[in-house]
Amino acid sequence: MMLKEQHPDIAVEFSKRGFVVHKTKGPFSAIAIDQAHEQNNKVVKGDGGAVSLLQNPKALLRWMVAGQELARIIEEFEVNCLDGGTGKASTTNLKHHEHTASAxxxxxxxxxxxxxxxxxxxxxxxxxSEDLLVLDSRDIADPAIVQSVRSIETRPV
Known part of the structure; x- marks a missing residue:
């Protein structure tokens, strides 16, 4: 069966890479749609997991009706509010965390x-000298600490 012949619309989406979700703008960060869906479910379900939902009919109904919308709202909050009020989520920053101005x-x-x-x-x-120095504070370490450091390799694991 040829996808282009049987389902041309789906073939076009596949060629446009429409079968993945980009949760960040980082390179190589695309994940399959079903994986993104499972991650959203995990956010909505919380610690109790599916067992808690299945044991409580009201919770299951609430999750079925509003689960994906709650996941979207949580994601929107994280993107807009969790990076120092800049409006940019840390996931959109392609720099390493040590390449920030504060670091x-x-x-x-x-x-x-x-x-x-x-x-x-x-x-x-x-x-x-035989003293053990703490470089940034210029302190000489306590003799008990010096003895501990010097004997560390001879101690049994």
């Missing part, structure tokens, strides 16, 4: 603090 500022501060410690105290890899 870069934090990294810059941490690198600056580390460089400052190196400049003030010297290169820790050239350190000859």
């Amino acid at each position: 870069q500022v934090k990294l810059s501060k941490e690198v600056g603090a580390l460089v400052q410690v190196f400049e003030e105290m010297g290169n820790p890899f050239m350190e000859e």
Whole structure:
């Protein structure tokens, strides 16, 4: 049976990739329609799952009538409200989470603090003392902690 001959409308949709759902704008994030439907069902059902729905006729009726609409509303809320009020959901951001402005500022501060410690105290890899130093706070670790760290490899698992 040839799809193009038997069902030309469906063949056109398949060629347009109309059999998948894009839940994000990320590359390679398309999922099959039935999988998207199952994910929406999971959102609506919550923790109780299908067993809870089947045991409660009112809950089952409510889910049958309004389930997909509730899933749509939840998705709309997540897209519009959960990314700092910018109106863009984090799922539409194609950058890695460490490539955001706030992550870069934090990294810059941490690198600056580390460089400052190196400049003030010297290169820790050239350190000859027996003390265990906490680099960013410039504290000398407690002797009990030092002993624990030094004996960690000899301890049984």
